Amino acid sequence: MKKLLLLLAIVLAGCQRDTDVVPDTAMAADEVEITTQGRNYDCGVAQVVASDLAQVQRVIGPAAYEPTYLAYQLDTALWVRKNRVLYVRIRKRQPNEAVMCLARGPGYAAFVVISARIKPGSE
Numbered sequence: 001m002k003k004l005l006l007l008l009a010i011v012l013a014g015c016q017r018d019t020d021v022v023p024d025t026a027m028a029a030d031e032v033e034i035t036t037q038g039r040n041y042d043c044g045v046a047q048v049v050a051s052d053l054a055q056v057q058r059v060i061g062p063a064a065y066e067p068t069y070l071a072y073q074l075d076t077a078l079w080v081r082k083n084r085v086l087y088v089r090i091r092k093r094q095p096n097e098a099v100m101c102l103a104r105g106p107g108y109a110a111f112v113v114i115s116a117r118i119k120p121g122s123e
Contacts, residue, residue, distance in 0.1 A: 036086065063109030
């Protein structure tokens with residue numbers, strides 16, 4: 001019985017109420033705000049629209065079809081719904097990270113997502 005009470009005390013001590021947790025609402029300086037557009041039918045990866053073109057250009061350079069990009073390694077649960085606003089950290093894709101595309105549409109530039117989170121208050 002003592003072991004059960006000890007386990008219960010540890011579990012309860014590790015829990016926080018939702019009112020105790022302050023959401024991180026500010027966008028970090030190295031994050032980019034993007035809006036999801038669903039799956040790109042040519043390549044089968046996430047297609048997004050970036051809000052801050054200058055920040056994306058600093059990372060990957062200029063692109064032909066700005067502000068629309070392909071987002072490699074973005075969690076499917078985050079982009080399967082269209083018009084979801086996310087904060088992401090990105091990097092330039094490497095040549096070995098190319099995705100096979102059908103070339104039926106415009107060739108959007110791509111970046112690799114390092115981390116992503118839903119913009120607080122946008123859901």
